[in-house]
Ligand code: AMP
């Protein structure tokens with residue numbers, strides 16, 4: 001079984017990404033034939049800085065390797081290094097109804113957000129994504145909820161191709177991130193995200209002093225009891241969720257252990273635990289930062305392996321379409 005997912009080259013990961021999605025990816029690489037692709041061609045559909053792109057790609061690769069992707073167990077590569085992605089996207093574009101692309105939620109949202117940048121690439125974004133997935137005869141695509149619509153469209157494209165030209169593709173399924181949702185530390189009713197204020201998220205490679213400061217100043221409530229109650233006590237509940245994830249203890253057990261203790265004590269304990277938990281991530285991250293030649297070699301090797309699979313799909317598709 002092949003697993004494929006795309007990673008936007010946007011650099012730093014936070015603990016929400018890790019507990020919400022990354023952790024499953026790391027488990028998947030032990031079970032399946034996994035390909036993880038840094039999707040630079042998707043990144044250029046919204047405003048970006050060309051001079052920063054290479055740096056962002058490398059930083060993203062380093063972040064994922066430090067978080068636990070293992071180049072011996074999965075294929076990690078950059079999308080634009082395998083030109084078959086563009087080739088298949090063009091071919092699939094010819095059987096994708098314009099109306100399907102115009103109704104995609106992400107297209108509508110992004111066209112509103114970047115009205116000056118409304119380009120055909122943004123509209124065709126899901127076709128390139130379908131190409132990414134279908135090139136590798138993928139069966140499972142681990143993604144967040146917001147990408148499910150794109151996977152559905154990918155399935156329709158595969159089905160239409162198979163019906164029109166004969167069987168060439170497997171129909172992939174979305175594998176929804178099943179991890180815990182982590183909320184922002186300073187606005188605990190909102191999801192932790194890197195686009196919010198820096199006080200709200202904890203980077204996976206963040207320095208201990210910053211981790212402690214952010215946890216100690218996390219927004220709570222005016223009460224005193226340490227109890228999991230996301231409706232009335234979103235801040236404390238979120239801290240308990242994080243506590244439970246890093247300690248491996250059930251929230252019920254934590255409530256008992258922390259009974260009668262103040263919020264300050266809870267935060268102090270959690271900060272120390274989190275600093276320890278993230279210590280191997282920080283160490284690996286620093287190590288990879290000094291081994292950039294090696295990281296580039298991993299990406300090159302990944303592209304070579306991906307290309308082999310991609311080329312055989314392209315051959316099949318072109319033959320069926322009468323292009324070969
Ligand atoms: P994003 O960086 O928002 O594109 O998210 C990448 C992946 O991380 C998606 O699969 C999300 O579901 C997951 N993710 C992002 N933020 C959080 C969060 N605060 N809690 C849990 N999962 C998250």
Ligand code: TRP
Pocket residue numbers: 004005006007008039042128129132133141142143147
């Ligand atoms: N569109 C995805 C996102 O915004 C990234 C992506 C590109 C992707 N190609 C993919 C995800 C293929 C899964 C499979 O997050």
